[in-house]
Amino acid sequence: MNEGLIIAIIIGISIASVPLIFAAIGELLVERSGVLNLGVEGMMIVGALAGFVVEFHTGSSFLAVLAALLAGMAIASIFAFLTQILLTNHVATGLALTLFGLGISAFVGRGYSEENIELISAIHIPLLSDFPIVGPLLFSYNPLVYLAFFMVFLVWWFLFKTKQGLILRAIGDNHDAAHAIGHNVIRYRVLAILFGGAMAGIGGAFLSLVQVPIWGEDMTAGRGWIAIGLVVFSSWQPFKVILGALIFGGITILQLHAQGFDVRISAQYLSMLPYLATIVILVSLRMRDKNKTNRTMPNCLGRIFHSTS
């Protein structure tokens, strides 16, 4: 293997991981507040369409990403209204959100599968990007790639270094207690849900703007579900989301490359690997945590909050 190929593999892994990082870090914050939103797939696909449509009509990548963010928030706000105001079941509402997102994006996006756009170009920093090996590996990505890693840091900082983050975690662990000492449970949760929608929307737009510049119905192809799995994998720790996404993206990309090199392992097995890895990791986490009392899973995850006063 030459170094060009290794660089290409690493870049490939980063690109495959970024949509997962965006969607998972958003969902992580949502779940930390005690809300289980299974609508990630639906929010991603709506973001993918919104980003594509705006890029197509305006040619502005900035507006496209902004539109994806707003579209993700818009559809998340439906979830927020239903679960926080009307107190509907989180799981059922989330599933409905996914089906709704897939359906409406297919409907609205009809004509756009005929169109194509320019890929959002990667950054090029003079000198730094031209530096051998380090240049392409560190300084030549699309801006959204850097944003994804920054968002992980931001969520970590918010959750563990700010007062509001502490309150949000408290709400996720015991909403009744948080409510009793005067915190506005619903407001925190609604804002968290909207943030989750924004991140899922950008993650979806990364697919349709950076990974491949087309719009296709169902093009998220289950990545929203993988993102939800990654939140569990990360045991609700922001930085572990990056690890999980890289493992997941890594296996996906490496199995494609392995086939190209005709590694003697059956292709079906390789295709299964990412999912097997998730299950193995989930089980091993569970085994490890079995006897611990301080699990990181938010105690009130998915539970409906009835305000009593």
Next chain:
Amino acid sequence: MANRRLTSILKFSLLSSMLAFTGSAFADPVKAAFVYIGPTGDHGWTYAHDQGANMVQDQLGDGVVITRIESVAENSDSERVITSLARKNDIIFTTSFGYMNPTVKVAARYPDVKFEHATGYMRPTDNISTYSARFYEGRHVIGKIAGRMTNSNIIGYIASFPIPEVIRGINAAFLAAKSVNPDIQIKIIWVYTWFDPGKEADAARALIAQGADIIMQHTDSTAPMTVAEDEGVLAFGQASDMTAWGPNAHLTSIIDEWGPYYVARVKAVADGTWTSTDTFDGVEEGMVEFAPFTNMPDEVMWEAQDTILDLDVGAVHPFTGPINRQDGSPWLAEGETPPMFPDIITMDFYVEGIDSKYPN
């Protein structure tokens, strides 16, 4: 998705009840249904079938009522969809290999309905026809172009599922490329999906990183073409003209032309002349066509045109001996061509010279 499917069924029943009130003065229109594996907007396989359905509508006008159901998974879902269509239609086209068993099962229960299963081979009852196209003739043509156009001598092939249809394409493309370029190598990546633009794009990038400078795809989205354009290599489109997605990358696309067949079959139902048949048409009959040839020198284009003419008059066969199987055992002797069944219909081996391991 389920809700869309429901809507179209509802719309359809509404439509048919309206027709029952107003249409008594006219001959009943033929009710035809199409079941699609992907979205009609894939610009590949399903899009091509949908264009065929459009041709039926255009040519038969009021004589036909068409129902189309998209994105029907090849599992128990498909049996339910086909069953519900069988209650209200005269002829049903199930347009993916994976619908074979459900089509056969439902056909046995609805003897008065005609079933047309694409790319399959099972016709246990006399109300089922099968039809497919000799796409390997198309692969033969693009293989020759690829052999001429590559600089790295590596063709990257994005394959969907290891079914005979896909295997035939790989073998035909490789043999044709090798016939004009003995140093040719083919790298094959199986993505185990018909439509996942992200994964298809990743596979294209992996192939390019490994040295391929020509991308062939047997998946349905335009993603590989856009990646080829972005990375500055060449590519062939699949099932419909994909020039727009790779103005500088596109060489040609194999186009599936189902329309005339669909028109003939629906007309046959209207006339009462429909019988169970097995159709396997190619370049000669016009079922396999090509998008404009672009981004190649004239000599290469002329050679491709000549090959098409030869196929058109039946002067060449993409599988003409001597050809050995991958393990070196003989398949076809000098000048021999294989029988349609079982060799072509059930093809399940690579030919000699392909390095990749055959997927199990």
